[in-house]
Amino acid sequence: MSQNNLIERSLKAVWHPCTQMKQHEHLPLIPIVRGEGAWLFDQNGKRYLDAISSWWVNLFGHCNPRINAAIIDQLGKIEHVMLAGATHAPAVELAERLSALAPAGLGHCFYASDGASAVEIALKMSFHYWRNASVRTGKTEKNQFICLQNSYHGETLGALSVTDVAVFKDAYAPLLRQCALVPTPDYRYARQAGSSTESPQDCAIRAAAALRTHLEQHHASTAAFIVEPLVQCAAGMGMYHADYLKQARLLCDEFEVHLIADEIAVGFGRTGTLFACEQAGIAPDLMCLSKGLSGGYLPLSAVLATDNIYQAFYHDDPARGFLHSHSYSGNALACRAALATLDIFEQDDVIAKNRNTAAILNEKAGALSAHPKVKNFRQCGMIWAFEADTDDPVFARKFFAAALQNELLLRPIGKTIYFMPPYIIDANEMDFLVQGTIAALNVTL
Numbered sequence: 001m002s003q004n005n006l007i008e009r010s011l012k013a014v015w016h017p018c019t020q021m022k023q024h025e026h027l028p029l030i031p032i033v034r035g036e037g038a039w040l041f042d043q044n045g046k047r048y049l050d051a052i053s054s055w056w057v058n059l060f061g062h063c064n065p066r067i068n069a070a071i072i073d074q075l076g077k078i079e080h081v082m083l084a085g086a087t088h089a090p091a092v093e094l095a096e097r098l099s100a101l102a103p104a105g106l107g108h109c110f111y112a113s114d115g116a117s118a119v120e121i122a123l124k125m126s127f128h129y130w131r132n133a134s135v136r137t138g139k140t141e142k143n144q145f146i147c148l149q150n151s152y153h154g155e156t157l158g159a160l161s162v163t164d165v166a167v168f169k170d171a172y173a174p175l176l177r178q179c180a181l182v183p184t185p186d187y188r189y190a191r192q193a194g195s196s197t198e199s200p201q202d203c204a205i206r207a208a209a210a211l212r213t214h215l216e217q218h219h220a221s222t223a224a225f226i227v228e229p230l231v232q233c234a235a236g237m238g239m240y241h242a243d244y245l246k247q248a249r250l251l252c253d254e255f256e257v258h259l260i261a262d263e264i265a266v267g268f269g270r271t272g273t274l275f276a277c278e279q280a281g282i283a284p285d286l287m288c289l290s291k292g293l294s295g296g297y298l299p300l301s302a303v304l305a306t307d308n309i310y311q312a313f314y315h316d317d318p319a320r321g322f323l324h325s326h327s328y329s330g331n332a333l334a335c336r337a338a339l340a341t342l343d344i345f346e347q348d349d350v351i352a353k354n355r356n357t358a359a360i361l362n363e364k365a366g367a368l369s370a371h372p373k374v375k376n377f378r379q380c381g382m383i384w385a386f387e388a389d390t391d392d393p394v395f396a397r398k399f400f401a402a403a404l405q406n407e408l409l410l411r412p413i414g415k416t417i418y419f420m421p422p423y424i425i426d427a428n429e430m431d432f433l434v435q436g437t438i439a440a441l442n443v444t445l
Helices: 003-013 021-025 065-075 089-101 115-137 157-161 166-175 188-192 200-221 243-254 276-280 307-311 332-347 350-364 395-405 427-444
Strands: 032-036 039-042 047-050 106-112 144-148 180-182 222-227 258-262 286-289 301-306 374-380 383-388 416-419
Touching (some): 089 106, 089 301, 106 307, 157 166, 180 200, 188 200, 200 243, 222 243, 416 427
Parallel strands (some): 144 180, 144 222, 258 286
Antiparallel strands (some): 039 047, 286 301
């Protein structure tokens, strides 16, 4: 199949995600035929460094032999069986291992297929918990949710209701449930306001005070507060101090509100610890996981819940159970890929290695951070981001194309350029990434 034929066929048959399809009249698709390590290869043999881990999912490289072997082994046993009324070893073992690795108290694992689905589940669990618990507590009105300014939690209707990114949300506003917004602790906002004295910690405490004010007034009707720990990714990698999470946990306890940690993008080592919540020393009531969970191989997500939440559904009455499902819940192949991913974390001491990788890339990125058109260069674990100093409304599209010319797969969020490379990126590939990014900036700006 020729390259052009594959592109033409895709444009006729495939509706690509998060895409204005008409733009592909001028910006060709990349016809990928294989991957190896941090690289993707197209039909012409041109390579691209996957600097965003294929939408933040690929942790240990494409076609990783250890994950491949685990999936192949599982294929010879059972590929899938419904998880209603049946069970299988990969689902059980993965749930046990996730519970052991997660912050204390998260002992019950509910499987789904993707991040947005996990958020839907967490929201429904919280709402239904308060409904079930109302018999005992009398708290019948706790059915509202709070999210952060600029939050992103997915694009299904429930997840979109707790999202504050206009390009995704505005068109569907009539379909969505109202959600309360509280100020973001993203430190870029202090800088934009011209503050020369407010530290990231000060910014976090100020935002937490606003959360307190809201809860003082609305806690009786609030079921849960959902937050992306440490980094608001789709908001342009907005980073904030861990003290905000500490304060949020205390406030949710004080006002009897669930804390939902959306670790979909930031979990599994991306912020420097296995889970971002660890850096605040807190445990949420519900934790959503996906993306890196299966090493970038297969659709899989999970919601971890406390025993207190689980027990609210444990009853003789079926209507009090959590009646949520999808056909491929706990898919055996996906769970086996996730188990292989966790094996790599354990056997290769990945978190410690990532600290060394981040230090090397920080040093190599010096020329990039000093570039006259780079603003707010920042890093959290294995995430790097900066804003391009430009008012060009189509900058993202131009930079994406320029990066491809430099054999880099980078997908800016507006004016924010970010790196989320696979953890196996080596020193030469880091040099390639930094120099290619500078070259793409120089062409674009």
